[in-house]
Amino acid sequence: MLSLSHPQPQRQPGAASTALRRTSRWPAATPVSRRRRASHIAASAILLPGGGGGPGDRKLPFTPPPMAPPGQLYQPYHPPPSPLPANFRNLDLTQRLEVLRDRMGLWHEYAPLISALARDGFTPSSIEEATGISGVEQNCLVVASQVRDSLLDEKLAFPPDLLPYFDSLGGPDLLYELRFLNARQRADAARHAVAHKLEPRGVRDLARAMKEFPRRRLEDGWAAFDGASPADCFAFARLRQSREAIDVADRVAELERALKVVETDAARARVELELERARKKAAGEEVEEGEGEGGTAARPGVTVVRLQYGEVADASTVLLLPVVRETDGVAAMESAPRRTKTDADLGLVEVDKAWARWAVVPGWGPVAEAADDAVVIELADGRRLPWRTAEEEPVLVIASRSQKEVVEQGIYVLEKEGRLVVERGRKLAQEGIAAAAAQVLIVVRPPRDEDDGISDEEWD
Template structure:
């Protein structure tokens, strides 16, 4: 209930008398400006009026300590070090202009000036520090602070290495790495006395290394937690892209200078041996050619409506790459097929199925065929594979490894696809299944290039 109070209402005529028409109109005009003096509460109560018996809880305001003013707003902590907080504006500009102290000590002054309304050009005019150098100092100071954090676990006694004049440029190149990577990269930069260009190469190699999984051959032999291995892998990749054999050998020698783990060193040395044989005119089996070219297996891309338009289709069980060989072997097998009516019987129930056109190689092995679902096509053993989900149709009845084939096997609990040649080199003679066809998902026609677009 909303109660209103107004002096005119208290002096109104008694309730048994009717007010004149003009007085009632005047009262309505005055009442239109009356403000609510109560708050509605559940159950009909209110905070105002005689009938209101329920009140809102009252919380007294906090009291300030004796001798201090109460400030409900607390400003953010000052970015300035304690020794600079008492300086006025002129003194702060003088510190920057004369470079008083270490660079990481006066670098926070730039951020403080920006908060006070200074622009990079006005700071440059007052101090002589260019906008590019200002950004380098501020970012390098933040990187240095991250090295001191508990997450980085960087030895404090090594921080003095970056107190030199080139220290900001070195730390600036580590800005894209996380705290742990920054600490590892900073240690590597100190051990090898790297210049800013070398630190930039190191940081880029560490940032790029996880993206190369399943894309470049030899990735598994390098340790992504080691800055040396990341840098060695980047140079290893550059050697494979070199046209001249001399350039290739030079990049491999640079990779051997920084490689840290034994498997990675063995991989680089093997590549070095092949490069030197090629430089001497000897015949060398180019492994990188195998990594680029597709093996002798059909790789098809489905078209929209292809399954519906196919004269025959196949219903095949599907397993994920994370299910392992046990799940692939337990997938149902076809026991009987009614050709006229298209009825298929299997030996056990199964949850996931795929419908594919009745391609010849798959139809010939339909009783033992199974589909392995790969979430990323780049896990296929050739470099031209794209980042897209693919279906690998394999024949579980063919397990003997041949060098020309492509096979499915289990590694570390995952189903992977490997070349028969590589398995033979490793002494593996049997696999879980032989790959029949690799199926790629449909693609919008707008993304496809027609033959007429090529000159």
Template sequence: MLSLSHPHPHADSTTPARHHRRILPSPLPHHHHHHILRRRRRFANLTTSAVILGPDGNPIGGGPRDHKLPFAPPPTAPPDQLYQPFHPPPSPLPEKYRALDLAERLAVLRDRLGLWYEYAPLVSALSREGFTPSSIEEATGISGVEQNRIVVASQVRDSLLSENFPDEMLPYFDSYGGPELLYELRFLNARQRADAARNAIDRRLEPRGVRELARSMKDFPRRRGDDGWGEFDRDSPGDCLAFARFRQSREQIDPEDAVAELERAMQVVETDAARARVEVEMERARRKAAGEEIDDEEASPELARPDVPVVRLMYGEVAEATTVLLLPVVRETEGVEAMTAAPRRTKTDVDLGLVEVDKGWTRWAVVPGWGPVAEVAGEVVVIELADGRTLPWRSAEEERVLVVANRGRREVVESGIYVVEKEGRLVVERGRKLAEQGVAEAAAEVLIVVRQPKDEDDMISDDEWD
């Protein structure tokens, strides 16, 4: 029984009143005294304490002087039931496994009772209950690698269901080799997984083939700007794989190996534009394998290698260079007027490294003292391009590049590379194209194209696939 008692007993209480009397230091006016009494009564009315009474009506836990409630334990729940305020997450187990006890669940895994994607959730459930991969392996015989594979593969399979994957195709992955196939699709998004799964079924791929397909699909968007990239369809798994083999053919030293890679690309290519591009490349490779002299521009003049050096700076290269050049920089958006107004060198003191220019400037680039550039340093200007893919040969990646150009040579010849202005922007064009357009004079002739330093060029991180 719970009742409330006043902490300040009245005069007739057994507790002496002197324990609750306050002595004012000095008499106060009547109105002040009345105010204090009223305030005291107000606080007295608000101050209460609790007393726990036993069955016989006597206080428990120290009587009225104990103003704290004793600790009350939380209500106990019936056996095998959770305390109601806690709401557990939904069970990841299929309905038919929820009634099984621990021994029965381990038996299902140990004896592989059912299809692999049906008992795969049991592994996740055991992990949530505190089991480690090694303890699960000890109890069921399923290695930690296989545990991870079937759990991930079951998640991939679930994503196929969400993408309306044809039901008649799903049984292809029901066999014990299904997890190895689906596991290789784990780094693709849901739509790509569905497309890759269809392609794997149509071509009866093994895990190694599915891995190559998945890598090519994931890598394809990163290759934008590479030679021939635009002729392949990113939404076609076959085109992505064909482009990967197309690129590999160019990395082969032996022409016969290049032809073999292109033949493998022809086996999987799906779109007409991509097939035509592979056929052109294959014809060149076969002629080269036969010993014929091949011009790089025969296949596609717009995709051929440039006629000017394209270099990538190394970290520390400028600091280690014997001589360096300080060159004015112009942004591509500033147009020919800014390039013409960029300062020109008027005097150089080689011994002390002093350089004089004819006007002030705010942006400068420091590059190694390359011979072709140093010879005409007085007329050199650097154009900063925000995206190297705008170069006419499209072999640069999506990165900033510096185009070092000579303003002293402006006459257009077909074999040269030049800087011109188009719609207020500075662009790089081939001399052949400018000549076809009737352009006889450009803003400057390109001497060299400089790419920024990079730690790993054309590499894929191992941990991305493992």
């Protein structure tokens, strides 16, 4: 153990004996040059006064380095495992290139050799020159091998007896198309591909349909399909393609293909409805445009407005209307206050009872005419409105409680399962409902934060 010595101050000759007694436990002072060299030595511990190495010594806290197993060196860094299978690790470079050139074994067995060569400094062009495998095929083999390895995860419970289906030369092309899906979707899509014996193009369309399905939730009929089912995602994609077809015959053909692959009952009923309408149109029968499942049309039967920031403040006339939530039910809507008296000159309004929630809206004509019995229903999600163009945003539905008789052209508010809903009069008439809770006058959408206009710079 290294002991640090401290330089001793110069003493008078007469005090030599006294200094000797005081420093008897310390080594003698060293020359100046040696002390300078010793100052650069790092000490692993410092001996403090209290003994000469016995039990009384006190040391600074010290943690020993971790010990390696006997016969091995301590290595804090562990390199990543070799990408090569065990049967290829003992081969030299010439032998590895020979395996790739002669395609020895199954494709997923020699595919890791391509990644290993790339790590050793080979480029796709040099690998192609040595093995004859093009750069495109190299990428396909490597990616397909990674997709196949992901199917071996025990959490996915992918049937092992289905893996040999991808061992043929066409297996890489099939698995390569699943690269953009997550692990669960890959396993489901692989099962579907094996069950229906899909070709690479079909697998690509299936993967694209599964990837895009969550983004199409605002389209008509989306809720009827199950996103966890590859077959339903595929059927919904064909349903969308049928709507884009110009020729009616092409639309019918796409819907028939969707009907062959659809899986759930709700999705099958939705495809059959579209197919029936398309066949009627192909036969020359009259079909109401925009009509979808359950009377859902592309265009609403009432005025839908989007508020602008500051519109209420700039309006010459405003209305103060009571607000109820969609979860309050018809009883709360009927108990909302009604206007009893209005002072047009001073803008004073009297109601028959107290109320907590109010909404201030511009004095639009249809609303002003029914202001005495008007009420505002707050919907948390605009997609509950019975038309296809509704978006996911909170909306206010202004309705008149004095108009309850159902006609086919109107839009009405009624209660279903304790919740206020908006339905078309045509659907209510088909269900035999002659009276509703209120008739919708106008639907108000919230202002948008972004500016939809085009600036002068963009025109230039």
